[in-house]
Amino acid sequence: MKTKYLPLALCMMIGGQAMAAVSEEEARQLGNNLTLWGAEQAGNADGTIPAYTGGIQPPSSYDPGRPGIxxxxxxxxxALFTIDASNYKEHQERLTSGALALFEKYPDFKINVYPTHRTARxxxxxxxxxxxxxxxxxxIEDGLQLKGCWAGTPFPIPQNGSEVMWNRYMKYEGHAFMSQDLKTTIVDGSGTVIDTAGQTQWNQYPLWDPSRTDLLKGDEINEIxxxxxxxxxxxxxxKLVIHDSLNMLTNARRAWSYLPGQRRVKLSPDVAYDTPSPAGAGIGTVDDSSVFYGAFDRYDFELVxxxxxxxxxxxxxxYDAEQCGREQVFTKNFANPDCVRWELHRVWVVEATLKSGKRHIYPRRTLYWDEDFLGVGMSSAYDNTGSVYRVVHSESFPKYESYGHISGQFITHDLASGAYARQAYSTGRSGWHDIEPKPMNFFTPQAMSGGGVR
Known part of the structure; x- marks a missing residue:
């Protein structure tokens, strides 16, 4: 499983010392056999993964006046073929541990495998x-801070698990975007479908201001x-506001919530780690969001x-309402397999193991991150017996109106209860779309209380 692009000797961090960047010679791979963000340019040996040729272009049917559609x-x-209960063991070399667990738990689970398209731009x-x-x-600082970095993929040739996780943390989705039609829906173990949240949401990444030309500072905001x-x-x-910083040591996350019944804004430090997902009715943790969401201080990350x-x-x-509307998508135990497109991709595999003295309901997680879209992937979270407890995967698609992709929509499967939650997905009325960045005061506690009357 070791990739040929891993250095022979990994430079590990000791205490607060910095891990070394790669050599000039190694960096010459970028733009040659590697893309500039670090994916392999070539296809795989059997041709089932194509070479990268520049990413997706909008189809002729795309209407720029409706960018979220x-x-x-x-x-x-x-579909090229289907993997189901009768043949999944024949394909296990190309299945994640979470996918294998879904096959073993649900006899009617299946995966429809389609041609692979490397759509990243x-x-x-x-x-x-x-x-x-x-x-x-x-x-530096045990992998919780950056030094000497620019606003791009921080580690295009990652040498360890922490660097892969930082690549995911600083995934590129664009400068600012929003959706007015998001939903979160759970399907309980009996198959009952329940909508638990509907919202308008704004995401903003100050780092990705295209006019920026200076080095990143150690404590600035990554995502709002x-x-x-x-x-x-x-x-x-x-209302909910979250600020995530580049400084995970002393300023990992600040969150505030507004509750109309109390008419006040309160600091919400529990919107992190293994707090049960509030919108997902406890099906998954806060840091299950988008496959992994939050600081890295509770785990050691090994690059497999x-x-x-x-x-x-x-x-x-x-998101095609005619083929995969609400009645079609929400089937018992897992989303309708005929609506979920699976493709073969190269992924970075990272094992997350809980640090000594830290607590989390998942003592171990296996994370799979796509080499092209760095925020796209799957995770398997294990319980104290070593069994797969929860499986999370992103619902990603590339943007047409600009660069990057949307990967914040995700599904969490709880194998213990048979329930699953599909969170922060667009219902297709307006969709996620790029906007002009909002002023920073839009993302403050004062702005929440100012407009927060039911």
Missing amino acids: RPDPFADEQ YPEHYLANAKKNATSCTL LRADYDSPARKSGE GKREVYIPYNMFKM
Whole structure:
């Protein structure tokens, strides 16, 4: 499972010392046999993963006047084959541990495998900074802070698990985007479908301002999120703001919530780690969001290597109301397999093991991150017996109106209860779309209380 691009000797951090960046010679791979963000340019040996040729272009049916509505460019494709209970063991070398657990738990689970499309695209300023980062960006303070880094992929040639996790943390989805029609829906173990949240949400990444030309500072904000809830009735009027910083040592996350019944904003330090997901009715933890969401201080991350595995990808069909509307998608125990597109991709495999003296309900997790879209992937979270407890995968698709992708939509499967939660997904009325960045005061506690009347 070791990738040929891993150095022979990994430079590990000791105490607060920095890990070394790669050499100039190693960095010359970028733009040659590696893309500038670090993926392998070539296809695989049997041709089932194609070479990277520049990413997706909008189909002729795309209407730029409706940027959040993305027609499926692969709608005419048929599945190459289906993996089900009768043959999944024949494919286990290309299945994640979580996918294997789903097959073992649910006899009717299946995976439809489609042709692989490498749809990733990134802006020039991001790519130029990624190339500079290869020889300048390092981790300090036990991997919880950055030093000497530019606004691009921090570690295009990762040498260890922490660097892969930072690549995911600084995934590129764009400068600012929003959706007015998000939902979270759970399906309990009996198959009952329940909507638990509806919201308008804004995501903003100050780092990705294309006019930026300076080095990143050690404590600036990486991501800002604001969610204004409008359903169900008991949740209508609530608001949530989250600030995530580049400094995970002393300023990992600040979160505030507004509760209309109390007419006040309160600091919410529990919107992190293994707090049960509030919108997901406890099906999964807060840091299950988007496969992994939050600081890295509770786990040690080991880079196992790179594998070719099937993961959900290019999920346009999931948002086609004619084929995969609400009645079709929400089947018992897992989303309708005929609505979920799986493709073969190369992924970085990272084992997360709970640090001594730290607590989390998951003592171990296996994380799989796509080499092209760094925020796309799957995770398997284990219980204290070593069995897979929960499986999370992203619902990703590339943007047409700009660069990057949307990967914040996700599904969490709870194998203990047979329930699953599909969170922060667009219902397809407006979709996720790019916007002009909001002023920073839009993401403050004062702004929440100012408009927070039910």
